[in-house]
Amino acid sequence: MSFQDKLLDSFIAFEQEIDLQSPVHVYRKNALKRFENKGFPTKKDEQWKYTSLKSIIQRDYNLSVNRNPNIELKDIKKYSINDIDSFKIVFVDGVFNPFLSNTTHDGMDICVLSAALSKSKYKKTISKYFNKIVPDDESLASLNTSYTQEGAYIYIPKSVLPEDPVQILHFSTGKNKPLWLQPRNIIIVEENARVEIIERHQSLKSHTGLTNSLTEIYAEKNSFIDYYKIQNDLESSNLIDNTFIDQKRDSNVRVHTFSFGGKLTRNNLNFYHKGENIQSTLKGLTILEGDQHVDHNTLVNHAQPNCESHQDYKGIFSERSVGVFNGKILVDQIAQKTNAFQQNNNILIDNKAKVNSKPQLEIFADDVKCSHGCTIGQLNKEALFYLKSRGIPEKEAIALLTYGFANNVLKSVNIPSLKKRINSLISKKLGVSLGFDL
Amino acid sequence: MLEIDNLHCKIDDKSILKGINLKIKKGEIHAIMGPNGSGKSTLANVISGHEDYQVTKGSIYFDDKEINDLSADERAHEGVFMSFQYPVEIPGVTVTNFIKTAINETRKSKGLDDMSSSEMLKKIREKANLLDMDSNFLSRSLNEGFSGGEKKRNEIFQMAMMEPKLAVLDETDSGLDIDALKIVANGVMKCSNDENAVLVITHYQRLLDYIVPDKVHVIMDGKVVKSGNKDLAKKIEVVGYDWLKKSK
Numbered sequence: 001m002s003f004q005d006k007l008l009d010s011f012i013a014f015e016q017e018i019d020l021q022s023p024v025h026v027y028r029k030n031a032l033k034r035f036e037n038k039g040f041p042t043k044k045d046e047q048w049k050y051t052s053l054k055s056i057i058q059r060d061y062n063l064s065v066n067r068n069p070n071i072e073l074k075d076i077k078k079y080s081i082n083d084i085d086s087f088k089i090v091f092v093d094g095v096f097n098p099f100l101s102n103t104t105h106d107g108m109d110i111c112v113l114s115a116a117l118s119k120s121k122y123k124k125t126i127s128k129y130f131n132k133i134v135p136d137d138e139s140l141a142s143l144n145t146s147y148t149q150e151g152a153y154i155y156i157p158k159s160v161l162p163e164d165p166v167q168i169l170h171f172s173t174g175k176n177k178p179l180w181l182q183p184r185n186i187i188i189v190e191e192n193a194r195v196e197i198i199e200r201h202q203s204l205k206s207h208t209g210l211t212n213s214l215t216e217i218y219a220e221k222n223s224f225i226d227y228y229k230i231q232n233d234l235e236s237s238n239l240i241d242n243t244f245i246d247q248k249r250d251s252n253v254r255v256h257t258f259s260f261g262g263k264l265t266r267n268n269l270n271f272y273h274k275g276e277n278i279q280s281t282l283k284g285l286t287i288l289e290g291d292q293h294v295d296h297n298t299l300v301n302h303a304q305p306n307c308e309s310h311q312d313y314k315g316i317f318s319e320r321s322v323g324v325f326n327g328k329i330l331v332d333q334i335a336q337k338t339n340a341f342q343q344n345n346n347i348l349i350d351n352k353a354k355v356n357s358k359p360q361l362e363i364f365a366d367d368v369k370c371s372h373g374c375t376i377g378q379l380n381k382e383a384l385f386y387l388k389s390r391g392i393p394e395k396e397a398i399a400l401l402t403y404g405f406a407n408n409v410l411k412s413v414n415i416p417s418l419k420k421r422i423n424s425l426i427s428k429k430l431g432v433s434l435g436f437d438l
Numbered sequence: 439m440l441e442i443d444n445l446h447c448k449i450d451d452k453s454i455l456k457g458i459n460l461k462i463k464k465g466e467i468h469a470i471m472g473p474n475g476s477g478k479s480t481l482a483n484v485i486s487g488h489e490d491y492q493v494t495k496g497s498i499y500f501d502d503k504e505i506n507d508l509s510a511d512e513r514a515h516e517g518v519f520m521s522f523q524y525p526v527e528i529p530g531v532t533v534t535n536f537i538k539t540a541i542n543e544t545r546k547s548k549g550l551d552d553m554s555s556s557e558m559l560k561k562i563r564e565k566a567n568l569l570d571m572d573s574n575f576l577s578r579s580l581n582e583g584f585s586g587g588e589k590k591r592n593e594i595f596q597m598a599m600m601e602p603k604l605a606v607l608d609e610t611d612s613g614l615d616i617d618a619l620k621i622v623a624n625g626v627m628k629c630s631n632d633e634n635a636v637l638v639i640t641h642y643q644r645l646l647d648y649i650v651p652d653k654v655h656v657i658m659d660g661k662v663v664k665s666g667n668k669d670l671a672k673k674i675e676v677v678g679y680d681w682l683k684k685s686k
Contacts, residue, residue, distance in 0.1 A: 388509065389510045391547070391600070394511065403530065
């Protein structure tokens, strides 16, 4: 039986465990039908031209989760940021772990989706938002929807400004057969409210599991959301991240994606504008080596006038690693005075590293400012000599140039301890012990 | 301090230096002049350890040690410094960050701990003052958007920070107006003492009014064709290089 058939068959067993009366169940069933019709994407799909899921879906995975993973704080501590106060929503093998988490219902909800689905007081909000921004034609998103059960649920009411960031941490133990995890996160930030979120998916033991995650983000009027994704998983783990963002007028959403590890990582990051004067920022820093593969697939749909979007993706690729950037800017006819900017710069350190960069601009309005640029090059040899002539050894010189190259993405990280953590991840990755003040 | 013995070198199979001999003792200032394409900048790059230049014959001795096989960073650790004719722009790396890394890596090579932040800051301020540099300049990206004068001043600032035994100044005067030239030359002279040496590469005599050389060498076609005192530079300023071609 193919894994796709297993996913379809297992749905009956899944239905035994969940509340069939929930308003989301009809979405699950419809989504499963769509997945059944469409199947997994293949390289024939234009959006998947440079990334193949073939080897991943040929394997078998456990769909039922490990209910009693024996995980303690010491096992996971190093993957979270601990030197600041924060909310934490921790999942281990897909199951919420209340002992490792720090959630709240005090003036806002920072908790889990399973609770929001089962309690009647959340029913109205869930009905209003659930699956409202997820495109029907993306089969991996449909697959996630069909198995919706657990994930982070964040609701920030009107004018609430939490001081502490939220860390969403998904761990996978790899203790039994590789797991297929499908977390579903919903984040709703009401008018004039704000939130900062750090999301991380981490395997604790080398295994070939796969996470197909979906996050729906709703930014209401004049809200601000700062979202950081840290992808630094073990070299055998796979991640498909689907993030869909719905922005109302005057809202500002920024997503930073740091891709430093994992076997295959695919980021589908879509922004939809539903009002005027919106700002969207998409920044990415990818540093890979070995046989790692990261694919950034972005969409910004400018559907209203006077909005801005800013994309800046940088990549540094060593050994045989592969990077893909497929960035689409779609400007609807009514979206006059749009200002859309997109940039993708890559450095190939080794001969066998590869980058496919594909900017796509579809513009139907006539009074807009749209620009895009893409470069693929090598480290500047003269710059390397310049640094070496000042006594900086080759490895450190490469690291310094890499930092300089990445600086534009790093400098907009607004949480100092997160910035420090990312700096140390980069130093470690580049094999140097330099302290950088950026 | 520096002894160059019958140095031949090529780049991309093109011979450029064809037997250079040069001896610089500590405390001395030497100047190298010569027409375009004579090999002046190549000599500076070869001394600094640029990998594109291949030494085919001869030796470079620094403090009696042959340094032909040392990489650029190792030569810098030994005390060789080159002020670049065209300093490279490095976006995203601030002047401060860069100089801190350079100094601490050099200290590391000698088994010393990092310089303390307060000491570093003090030194940076002192040397920036010496070159009349604005403090906001230190937090700018290295050479990015710098004017020609700022770039050269920044080179000498780095020299002052690194305190090398030998400073090779490759056309440090090009692109400088007379005021900037004075500041830069003054910076060099303040760093110059009995324990270090300076090798100035220039087209023009005017720099040598401020950095007064003990010896002047003229390079043509990859060889030193004439050596003398500072009067040689003055003569060249007036009559050019043709007379040297004839006497060759």
